[in-house]
Amino acid sequence: MSAKQNQSVIIANDLRTGRSVYFTHDARWTDSFDKAQVLTDGQSEERLQAALLSEQNNLVIDPYLIEVSQAKSALQIRERIRVEGPSILKQHPLLTQDIGQGSRAA
Numbered sequence: 001m002s003a004k005q006n007q008s009v010i011i012a013n014d015l016r017t018g019r020s021v022y023f024t025h026d027a028r029w030t031d032s033f034d035k036a037q038v039l040t041d042g043q044s045e046e047r048l049q050a051a052l053l054s055e056q057n058n059l060v061i062d063p064y065l066i067e068v069s070q071a072k073s074a075l076q077i078r079e080r081i082r083v084e085g086p087s088i089l090k091q092h093p094l095l096t097q098d099i100g101q102g103s104r105a106a
Contacts, residue, residue: 007068008044009036010051011082012060020082021060023051029060033083038072039065 010023014031021029022036027050030036039047044065051063066079074080 005040005042007070007072008039008065009033009068009072009074010039010048010063011036011066011079012051012055012063015058015061023047023063027051029054034072036072038068 012021012023012029013019014021014029019031021031022033024030024035025037037047048063048065051060054060055063067075069075074083
């Protein structure tokens with residue numbers, strides 16, 4: 001039986017907008033969580049080093065790995081809020097998505 005590999009996505013903040021952005025398979029940043037590259041343990045560190053170059057080039061700030069489930073959902077509440085936007089939006093449908101920084105439709 002093989003060991004279960006952890007999955008992760010690289011997240012950062014865009015320096016121009018402040019919004020959450022995600023590293024893609026072609027070494028670009030997107031504000032769409034659905035387009036983020038899902039990494040396995042063996043890929044994570046190498047891809048994070050590539051993402052850190054964007055920080056040196058003043059495109060993003062603070063790139064780091066977040067753990068995601070097999071269904072590509074952020075596991076920690078902090079990252080889930082960054083992906084989906086403020087939880088208040090789900091409770092009050094009259095508020096618009098523009099209030100939050102979420103990058104996935106509510």
